[in-house]
Each structure stands twice: as structure tokens, then as C-alpha cells.
Amino acid sequence: MRVLGTLIWRDLAHAYGFGGRGGSRRGGFVLPMVFFLAVPSIYPFAVGPDAQILGRTGGGMIWIAALLAAILPIDRLVTPDAEQGFFDQWAVRGIAEEWIMLAKIVAHWLSFGPPLMLAGVIAAGLLGLDAGQLQVIEAGLAIGTPGLAALGVMIAALTTGLKGGSALGGLMLLPLAAPMLIFGAGSVLQGGENGLLLLAAASLVLVALSPFAAAAAIRAMRE
Amino acid sequence: MGYGPSLAKSADAKDAYIRAEGLACVRGERLLFRGLNFACAAGQALQITGANGIGKSSLLRLLAGLLKPYAGTMEVKGALALSDERLAMDTHWNLQRSLDFWARLDGRGDTDITSALELTGLADLADVPVRYFSTGQRKRAALARVAASGADIWLLDEPANGLDTQSVVLLGTMMQRHLEAGGIVIAASHQPLPLENPRTLSLADYRP
Numbered sequence: 001m002r003v004l005g006t007l008i009w010r011d012l013a014h015a016y017g018f019g020g021r022g023g024s025r026r027g028g029f030v031l032p033m034v035f036f037l038a039v040p041s042i043y044p045f046a047v048g049p050d051a052q053i054l055g056r057t058g059g060g061m062i063w064i065a066a067l068l069a070a071i072l073p074i075d076r077l078v079t080p081d082a083e084q085g086f087f088d089q090w091a092v093r094g095i096a097e098e099w100i101m102l103a104k105i106v107a108h109w110l111s112f113g114p115p116l117m118l119a120g121v122i123a124a125g126l127l128g129l130d131a132g133q134l135q136v137i138e139a140g141l142a143i144g145t146p147g148l149a150a151l152g153v154m155i156a157a158l159t160t161g162l163k164g165g166s167a168l169g170g171l172m173l174l175p176l177a178a179p180m181l182i183f184g185a186g187s188v189l190q191g192g193e194n195g196l197l198l199l200a201a202a203s204l205v206l207v208a209l210s211p212f213a214a215a216a217a218i219r220a221m222r223e
Numbered sequence: 224m225g226y227g228p229s230l231a232k233s234a235d236a237k238d239a240y241i242r243a244e245g246l247a248c249v250r251g252e253r254l255l256f257r258g259l260n261f262a263c264a265a266g267q268a269l270q271i272t273g274a275n276g277i278g279k280s281s282l283l284r285l286l287a288g289l290l291k292p293y294a295g296t297m298e299v300k301g302a303l304a305l306s307d308e309r310l311a312m313d314t315h316w317n318l319q320r321s322l323d324f325w326a327r328l329d330g331r332g333d334t335d336i337t338s339a340l341e342l343t344g345l346a347d348l349a350d351v352p353v354r355y356f357s358t359g360q361r362k363r364a365a366l367a368r369v370a371a372s373g374a375d376i377w378l379l380d381e382p383a384n385g386l387d388t389q390s391v392v393l394l395g396t397m398m399q400r401h402l403e404a405g406g407i408v409i410a411a412s413h414q415p416l417p418l419e420n421p422r423t424l425s426l427a428d429y430r431p
Contacts, residue, residue: 006327014313085309092287092305093328222289 003095004103011107032069033115039065040123051128058127059188062137063144065123066116066184067177070148074173075166077108077156078218087218097215101153105210109149117141133188140184140199147180147203150210157214161221180206239301239375239407240264241286246295248281255281256429259295263407265375268398268418271411273426279411280307282426283378286409301375301407306365306382314354318345318364321353322371329372339371342397344390358385363393370397377401379410383417391417 012018015029043061047053081087090100120141124134155173159165179202187195240263247257255278263269271279284290286297287305312321322336340346343363348356356364362385369377377398383391395417398408410416 002330003328006324010313010324083309084314085307085311088284088287088289088307088309089305089311089325090328091289092303095328223291 004099007100007103008107008110011104012110015107015111029111029115032072032112033119035072036065036069036116036119037122037126039068040126043127054127055129055133058124058129059133059137060185061127062120062123063140063181063185063188066120066141066145067148067174067181069116070112070145070152070177071170071173073108073112074152074156074159074169077104077153078160078214079156079165082160082218082221088222091222097218098211101157101211101214101218104214105146105150105153105207108153109146113141113145113149116145136188136193136196139196140187143196143200144180144184144203147199147206148177150203150206151176151180154206154210154214154217157217160217176206238265239405240298241300241376241407241409242298243286244296246282246285246297247293248278248285248290249293250278250281254293254431256426257294257431259424259426259429261424263376263409265405265407266402268402268408268410268421270416270418270421270423271409271426272413272423274413277426277430279413279426280380283307283380283409283411287378299376302373303376303378304369304372304374305378305380306369307380310353310361310365311368312353312364315352317350317352318356318367319349321364322368325368326371329374331371331373335371335373336367339367342370342393342400343367344393359387359390362386363390366394366397370401375405376407376409379408379412381412382410383412383414 017028040058040061043058044054047057087097087100091097117138120137121134124137129137151173155169155176159169159172162168180199183195183199183202186192187199189195242262244260246259248255259282261269271282273279281290283305284307285292286299287303312318313324316324318340319336322339326332326336337346340349343366345360345363345367348360353361353364362382366379366382369379382394386394398410398416398418402408408418
């Protein structure tokens, strides 16, 4: 537990830039949040300010923005640590890669999930969604962002050491995130609340599988 | 995963050992060395010599459990610490904080960090971000990480590279003290190391 806590603390210190000077090296939590808010800000310019259209499509729009915001930091999740020899040092200490990846998933979620949920309130306001829709969106983000975090860490580990890994990572993430997008955006529609259950299932599968897949990727890279 | 629960520090460093029998290593479909045998008991140092590219670093990574041997067996008792060409520190953090991160993982305290900083002559640089370090200072920072880890077996890849004369003396003192405390030092180096009559293992003798 001490090991897990120390690993999570370090990744969080990178994301939020706390504890000592130097600030956050890896873009931090602000950039995904701004990115997430930029999409609903410009969306009305593209489709027009018609409240009915915005209300009907706004929920789906927020989910697309959340997905894109989750892709943003994946090239900073694993690659810098691999290049600087952190993974080798952890391996020499006998720390299982699965634990490291679990710590990375937890830290990554903490650095973009809650900020995204906060920004979701503003996004709902920008799109003129009602309180009921906002509630479903917030619940969906709370359930779905752990899955997106797990997926991000897994893809980051799989593309580490590849040339153009971040672009490839984005491409790999989109199809794998499609179920979450369908259930997440679907749950916002009228009478689609059951989508949340399917979203929870998809998220749970990703959280359960990702540490193992990411750990295997890191071990394979060493050979 | 590698072998041996290196997180649990052995209660008595005196019984640490590392043994290899018939080791062979293949990198990039090329056989680097084969039939390599050696054994190191507590308090012994081993210098691995050989030309560039002969497999010194690969042997150290093999012993550290980061590579799988192509053939042969290894037996390790005691915790390992590795210093290679990569620093494994967050370069925007200062040295104290970087060492503190590793000390927390190793279950070590502030006194271990302080003594490691003194051993490597880096006490004055403890609050300087690592990215401002010179080559020699980076090397010493990596050595400080090894010293603070409290591991029994030190695997050092070119520990004297980039060090000035004074730092080489510090390195010698540091290794000698570790050996006297019952530790093991295995160092790959193409230049002489500041050790009192270390055993040497020339990788050229094990080429296929």
C-alpha cells in the first residue's frame, strides 16, 4: 500500500504541480479541462443557437468532448517514465508492473475525472441543458471517466517506444472507447437512463483489464 | 517479474550472494556471450571488463532481472540496486525530492538520504533541480540513489564515467564502505575502478 500510495502521489504531483517548485511538467489538469470546455463553446456557433437542437444533441457533444480530453494527455502517461528508466528501477525493486499501472490509472483518473465533472456543469450551461440532463451527464462522467482513464493508460503503455506513438494512440483509443461513447451519450437521451448501467459495465471491464494489458506491454518492450 | 522479493530487505546483509552458471545472452539475434560463470559472496567486488558493445550493460540488466537469459541460471539473495545510463529522476524536481521518492519506495528514511548525499559529495546540490546537473553530477546522483536504497547488491554500469578525480575517490570510498558492511559490488567499466584488488571478469573470454 505504501508503494501504491507513493506512486499515485508522484503522478498526482506531476498533474497538479503541488509539493515544491517546478510546477507540473506534464501539462497538468488544466489543459484537458480547457479543451473539454472549448468544444461546447464553439458547438453553438456551428449548429446555431437553437435551444431545442442544443438540448437534444448537447449531451452527446459533451461526451465527445470528454473522450477527446481523455486522449490529450496519453503521450505523457507512460512514455517519459519508460524513457527515463523509471520502469526498470521499479522492476529491479520487484514492484509488479500491474501495481504500477493501477497506480497510474488511479492518478490519471484523479487528474482528469473530477475536473471534467466540474467542467461538465459549465458545459451543460453553455449548451442550455436542463437539470435532469445535467444530473445524468454528471453520473455518466463519474461512471465513465475511470474507464477512459484505464483505456488511456493501456493505450499509452501499448504505444510507448513507437515513433508517432501519440497519434497512433489516439487512433487506437477511439474504437475501443466507442461503447462508452454510445452508452454515455445514449443515457442522456429521453428515457435512456438504462444506458448508465451498460456504461458502468463497459467502464468496469476496462478498469479490470487495463492494468494487466498495460503491464504486459511494458514487459514486452524490455525484450 | 524478476526473481527474489527485493522489496524485503534481508535482515542480515552478510549472507547476500549472487551466482551465475552457464549464462548466455542474445540481443538482436546476436549471441553476446555464453558459458558465463561467476559467484560473488558478501563483501566481494567484481569488475566486468571488455570493449564497447561486448555486452557489459546487457549482463548487468540480466543480473538485475530486466532481461531473460538465453541459457543458464542465476541465483540471487539480497536486494538489488541498479545504476545505469538513465537517471530515473524527474528532472524538474530537486535532488532531495527525487531521492525522497525512491527512499519512500524502498522504505528508507531521511538519514539514509543525507548520508548518501554526503557520500557522493552532493549535499550542497540537494535543493537544485536535477535538470541543471552536469554529466558527472548526474552520475553521482544515480550513485546516491543506489547508496540510499540500502540494497545488498549494487549493479553499477560505468560508475566512473564523467566523474572528476575527486569524485572517483568518493566513489572508491563509497564502494569500499559498502563492501565492508557485507555488500556486493558488480561494476561494468572499461577503465580501472578505485577498488582494492577487485576480481575482474573479462567478457572477451566468453565470446562465442
